[in-house]
Amino acid sequence: xxxxxxxxNRRSHRVYKAEQLPEEVLTLILTAGLQSPxxxxxxxxxxxxxxxxxxxxxxxxxxxxxxxxxGSPRFADxxxxxxxxxxxxxxxxxxxxxxWTDVDCGIAVENMAxxxxxxxxxxxxxxxxKPAFQGDKADELRAKLQCPEGYDFVIxxxxxxxxxxxxxxxxxxxxxxxxx
Ligand SMILES: Cc1cc2nc3c(=O)[nH]c(=O)nc-3n(C[C@H](O)[C@H](O)[C@H](O)COP(=O)(O)O)c2cc1C
Numbered sequence: 001x002x003x004x005x006x007x008x009n010r011r012s013h014r015v016y017k018a019e020q021l022p023e024e025v026l027t028l029i030l031t032a033g034l035q036s037p038x039x040x041x042x043x044x045x046x047x048x049x050x051x052x053x054x055x056x057x058x059x060x061x062x063x064x065x066x067x068x069x070x071g072s073p074r075f076a077d078x079x080x081x082x083x084x085x086x087x088x089x090x091x092x093x094x095x096x097x098x099x100w101t102d103v104d105c106g107i108a109v110e111n112m113a114x115x116x117x118x119x120x121x122x123x124x125x126x127x128x129x130k131p132a133f134q135g136d137k138a139d140e141l142r143a144k145l146q147c148p149e150g151y152d153f154v155i156x157x158x159x160x161x162x163x164x165x166x167x168x169x170x171x172x173x174x175x176x177x178x179x180x
Contacts (some may be wrong), residue, residue, distance in 0.1 A: 008116045013122035013162030016086040020051065021159060026088065026118050029159065032115030033090070036108040039100035045108050048091040048145040056083050059132045059141060062069075066135035072128070082128040086158035090127070093147040094154040105154040112157055122162025129156050 007149050013099045026049070033047055049156040050056055060081050064071065092109055094101035109125050132141055133153040147153070 003095075006114050008168065010113060010117040011166050012120075012124040012159075013160075013164055014085055014124060015164040016122065016158070016160035018085075018087060019115075019161050020087045021161070022123055025121060026062050026159070028119060029112050029121065033092075033108045033112040036104070036111045038058065038104040038107070039098075040083045042095070042098055042100070042104070044098045044101045045105050046093045046146075046148050046151055047145065048093065050089045050091065050145065051087060053085075053087075055144060056086075056089050057081070058144075059083075059084070059129055060152040062135060062137045062141060063129050064131035066131035067128075082126060082173045083156075084124065086124075088159040089126075090157045091145050091147075091153060092155045092157070093145075093151040096150055096152050099135035099152055102154060109155050109157050112159075116157075116159055121159055122164075123160075124158045125156055126156040129153065152171070156162075159165070 030047060030049065033045075036043075038044060060083060064075055065083055067075070077165075090109075090112065092105045094105045098104075113123045113125060130153055132138070142152070
C-alpha cells in the first residue's frame with residue numbers, strides 16, 4: 001500500500017477479535033519497529049511482545065488499581081480493559097537515562113502501527129498502562145515482561161484484527177505555521 005494512503009487509513013482501533021495474528025505478520029510489524037530511526041542510532045528500546053491474556057489482564061488490573069477512581073470514567077464499565085482484549089500487546093520499554101528515549105520509542109511505535117495498517121492489522125497506541133509500572137507491582141511486572149535493567153515502560157501497542165470503524169480525526173490546519 002502507498003505510504004500516504006497507509007498513514008491516512010490508520011485509526012486507533014478499540015474492538016478486536018480473539019483471533020491471533022499470523023507469526024510472519026507479527027515479525028514484519030516488529031521489524032518495522034526495529035527499522036525506526038533513533039537519535040545517534042542508539043535504538044534505546046526493548047519490545048516485549050505479550051500474547052498471554054492472563055498477563056495482559058494483570059497489567060490492566062494493576063494500572064486500574066494505581067489510577068484509582070480518578071483514572072478514566074471507562075473503568076466504571078466492568079468489560080473495559082485498557083488493552084481492549086487485543087490478542088497481542090507490544091510493550092515498548094526505553095532506556096531511562098537517554099534524553100531521546102521517548103521520541104525514539106514514539107517513532108518506533110508509529111512505525112509498527114503503520115506497518116500493521118499496511119498489513120491489514122488494527123492497532124492502538126496505549127499510554128494508559130504506564131501507572132502499572134509506577135505502583136507496588138512495578139518491579140514484578142517489569143520482570144514478567146522481561147524489561148531490561150535500566151529501562152522502563154514508555155508506550156504500548158495493541159495489535160489484532162479489529163472490527164470497529166471510525167472516521168479520521170479532525171485535521172487542525174492552525175497547527176501549521178508557514179514562514180516564508
Ligand atoms: C502517546 C499516545 C498515547 C495514547 N494512549 C491511548 C490509550 O491509553 N488508550 C486509548 O484508547 N488510546 C490511546 N491513544 C490513541 C489516541 O487516543 C488516538 O491516537 C487519538 O484519539 C486520535 O485518533 P486516531 O489514532 O484514530 O487518529 C494514544 C495515542 C498516543 C499517540
